[in-house]
Amino acid sequence: MPEPIIFYDIPGVGKAKAWSPNTWKVRYTLNFKGLPYKTVWVEYPDIEALCKKIGASAVEKRADGSPLARYLDKTYPDTPQVIPEEADTLIAAFGDAIYAASSFAFVPIIIPAAFSILRPASQPYFRKTREVRLGGKLEELAPAGSEKRAASWQGTQKGVHKMAGWFEAAGKEKLFVMGDKKGITYADIMLASWFVWFKKCCGEESQEWKDMMSWDGGRWARFVAAFEKYEVVDEGEDVVL
Numbered sequence: 001m002p003e004p005i006i007f008y009d010i011p012g013v014g015k016a017k018a019w020s021p022n023t024w025k026v027r028y029t030l031n032f033k034g035l036p037y038k039t040v041w042v043e044y045p046d047i048e049a050l051c052k053k054i055g056a057s058a059v060e061k062r063a064d065g066s067p068l069a070r071y072l073d074k075t076y077p078d079t080p081q082v083i084p085e086e087a088d089t090l091i092a093a094f095g096d097a098i099y100a101a102s103s104f105a106f107v108p109i110i111i112p113a114a115f116s117i118l119r120p121a122s123q124p125y126f127r128k129t130r131e132v133r134l135g136g137k138l139e140e141l142a143p144a145g146s147e148k149r150a151a152s153w154q155g156t157q158k159g160v161h162k163m164a165g166w167f168e169a170a171g172k173e174k175l176f177v178m179g180d181k182k183g184i185t186y187a188d189i190m191l192a193s194w195f196v197w198f199k200k201c202c203g204e205e206s207q208e209w210k211d212m213m214s215w216d217g218g219r220w221a222r223f224v225a226a227f228e229k230y231e232v233v234d235e236g237e238d239v240v241l
Contacts, residue, residue: 005037007031009236010044012200016117018233019200021143024193025186029069031032032184033079039236044118044125049241069186087178094187098194102159105136107233108142110154113201116198153208157215163191165217175223183224192227195220203225 007026014021018039030037042050052059067093070088083091111130115138118126120167127138134141142149167174174180195212197221202209213221 002076002106003036005035007037007039008042008050009039010047010081010122010214011039011041011238012117013093013119014017016115016200017118019114019197021193021197025069025189026197027233028189028192028227028230029072029082029186032082033072033076035072035079035204037234039234040239041236042239044122046239050239053241069189072238078182082184084110084178084182084185087185087187091185095190098163098191101162103151105159108148109156110136110197110201112141112199114197117201125200132191153211157212158222160212160215164219167219173219173220175226188223188227192224195224196227199224 007023007030007071009027010019010020023179069082070123072079073083074222102209111134115123115130131137142152176182176184177191178185183229198212199209
């Protein structure tokens with residue numbers, strides 16, 4: 001077996017210890033491939049210092065994280081491949097399509113929810129950077145019971161329903177992007193990471209998560225259930241700088 005991969009992630013609290021959709025792309029991929037790894041938890045303010053310490057230079061990569069998935073496929077060819085060569089381009093584009101489908105209507109809901117599950121060490125950084133980016137206080141983006149929140153959630157549902165249509169384009173519903181015979185690919189992992197973001201930040205007992213899992217005849221509940229065995233989160237350890 002290969003040496004455990006050191007996997008850096010941003011910690012939350014409680015059941016939301018692993019919550020970021022971007023790092024979940026990596027975690028799902030590692031778990032799906034069965035690769036051994038150890039999580040090192042890094043707070044937002046420590047990321048820059050860590051990168052300098054380990055010599056990780058700033059680089060521009062696709063937001064969908066596909067370069068890393070390709071690296072794991074090439075480096076560990078004996079593990080299940082998540083990006084089939086014939087679908088490489090389409091899978092890369094799918095990451096953008098997920099977010100474009102909803103026109104980012106979900107942002108006013110999910111960003112404050114993400115803030116609420118962060119450890120105190122990361123909250124000031126997260127608040128400052130997100131409020132500058134979004135142009136307002138987190139608490140004012142989509143307050144509970146407000147028209148803003150209703151509109152945001154309605155837009156989110158509309159986008160998710162649009163995605164459901166992609167899976168029925170051939171006239172018969174399929175669970176995975178490349179079809180049920182092909183099974184899970186990185187396209188599915190990207191989508192699952194988007195859903196787990198809501199699951200961890202809003203909470204499994206929240207009405208919004210329950211509503212989301214009921215949309216489109218419950219097809220998303222079936223999709224999410226297919227990834228539950230890949231939601232393993234190791235205890236890990238906090239970074240030492």
